[in-house]
Amino acid sequence: MRIPTPLRRPFDGAGRAVAFLAVGVLVQTGALFVLAVPWLDGGPTKASSCLLAVAVMVAVLGAACPVLSRMQRARFRAWFGVEIPGAGQPWSWRQLGYHLAAGPLIALGGALTLLLWAAAGVAATVYVWVWALPPETRVANFGYTTQAAYATAAGLAGLYGAAWLSRALARIDTRAGAARLGPSRADLLEQRVEEVTESRAGVVDAADAERRRIERDLHDGAQQRLVSMAVNLGLAKATLKDLPEEARQVIDEAHREAKEAIAELSNLVRGLHPAVLEDRGLDAALSGIAERTPLPVGLTVELADRPAPTVEAVAYFVVSEALANVVKHARASRADVRVERRGGILHVVVTDDGVGGADPTGGSGLAGLAKRVASVDGTFSISSPVGGPTVVTVELPCAP
Amino acid sequence: MRAVIAEDSVLLRIGLVKVLEAAGFDVVAETGDAEAVLAAVEEHRPGLVVLDVRMPPGFTDEGVRAALVIRKQWPDTAVLLLSQYVEERYAADLLSGDTRGVGYLLKERVADVEEFIDALRRVAGGGTALDPQVVSQLLLRRHSDPLDRLTPRERDVLELMASGRSNAGIAEGLVVSESAVAKHINSILAKLDLPKADADHRRVLAVLRFLGVG
Helix, strand or coil, X not given: CCCCHHHHHHHCCHHHHHXXXXXXXXXXXXXXXXXXXXXXXXXXXXXXXXXXXXHHHHHHHHHHHHHHHHHHHHHHHHHHCCCCCCCCCCCCXXXXXXXHHHHHHHHHHHHHHHHHHHHHXXXXXXXXXXXXXXXXXXXXXXXXXXXXXXXXXXXXXXHHHHHHHHHHHHHHHHHHHHHHHCCCHHHHHHHHHHHHHXXXXXXXXXXXXXXXHHHHHHHHHHHHHHHHHHHHHHHHHHHCCCCCHHHHHHHHHHHHHHHHHHHHHXXXXXXXXXXXXXXXXXXXXXXXXXXXXXXXXXXXXXXXXXXXXXXXXHHHHXXXXXXXXXXXXXXXXXXXXXXXXXXXXXXXXXXXXXXXXCCCCCCCCHHHHHHHHHCCCCEEEEECCCCCCEEEEEEEECCC | CEEEEECCCHHHHHHHHHHHHHCCCEEEEEECCHHHHHHHHHHHCCCEEEEECCCCCCXXXXXXXXXXXXXXXXXXXXXXXXXXXXXXXXXHHXXXXXXXXXXXXXXXXXXXXXXXHHXXXXXXXXXXXXXXXXXXXXXXXXXXXXXXXXCHHHHHHHHHHHCCCCHHHHHHHHCCCHHHHHHHHHHHHHHCCCCCCCHHHHHHXXXXXXXXXX
């Protein structure tokens, strides 16, 4: 016999919901029983001692909260496969709230539903009972044709309702459990921020590593080849003295261009990630920048040991870009660079005695610098009143 | 003169061999790492060793350490270090002892073949060859000392002197007459309060003071 779908639907998974609710009722009853302990043997009668007893029992429940929550989470997982993350939150008011309010209410509903199942079950099968019971126990004035038919119909409707209720309650319980027993929104956000911070650090590190790899590849490949070519051309220039003038000019030109290409490639590579930074650290790398800057640069680097490679790279590019800006815009006669570590912070300060008025929002590269600093959770500030001096201050967190 | 080359990049090594041979050196051994170069020097006793700073196995400063060993064990062997970038400490290490027959150049200078050959000959002949970038980077570190009393022109002269040029070489570099160079040098020596002794020795002292190692 085929049962029509609308009739059948409430019964799909109703068995599971019932088992789920039954276990829930057991667990909740256990929990509520704890609250009732002081009254098992008469109990206190004065309002104040009642309050005290309740408070003590709530505290006991609070202490049992992690165990209760674990049991409830296991229940959600076992019947509905709902994973409620519980790691890192052994105790919270929200969980206690579930055990004391939402849980008992749902358990009460569950208990009533179970009763309804039982009653409806009995009513629906009334004919069986009538048939099975000995004749003398039969109710005297019960119409065994009409009334029993009504009872059967009511029982079937009751079963239908019970199935529907079971599923609804199970759904409500799952929702309440997920909301109360799992991490709160704040917890989730916190966790998310942690994940995002970590993954961003990973991305920044990966970008940095990629720059280093490109630097290494260019250095080992194209750069060596260019040097080799320039050497050959230079040798030709130095040894082939008896060539015609035009040929010598061509060689000369090619040699010069090869050397320019080497210089350009060196600049490019330096802009990616200078090898000196990787090998020898900030002091050596920054003295290289200071040397290439076409104005006097005072350089002080005070570092007991080397910061993380990514922090070093950011510090390097801060100084590099800041000095490039000084040269381009500041009309300064000198600049000073100071790098030191105080506590867990790497301080980078670039000062110049130029005209000031630097605008960090303009296309001066300062905006890019600020972004790069922010990528490692650093702070970037610039003070540049018209008339100068300009002070760029960057603070980068680096674990000591 | 016999020469030994230690450079791990094959392309550059081939180039170096060609340049050294063009400069009249007899390249008796070429290696790619620092240990092999010490063995080669032991075996061939060359007059000149050209070393890359960064070599296997560690790719850090193997070349510098090998150079220091060579300077100590075979003081008559001239050493020219090639580096991808300037590291003052290497230069300071190298120059802290005897400064004769020492050179420290950036790798890309090899491409300036004629000047590089000049530097090779100078170092092999017991002189010094310092990369202009090394010199100016060392200069960066010196604050408020007698060097500040020098005029910019005198500084230029001293820089060229430090990189190992003769008076004639300095005059050519700055496009001035040799007598003008001599005048500048006298003024430098006076300003640096160097004792009157033979001119060459004072030159070396001036350069050392300039480099902050004297």
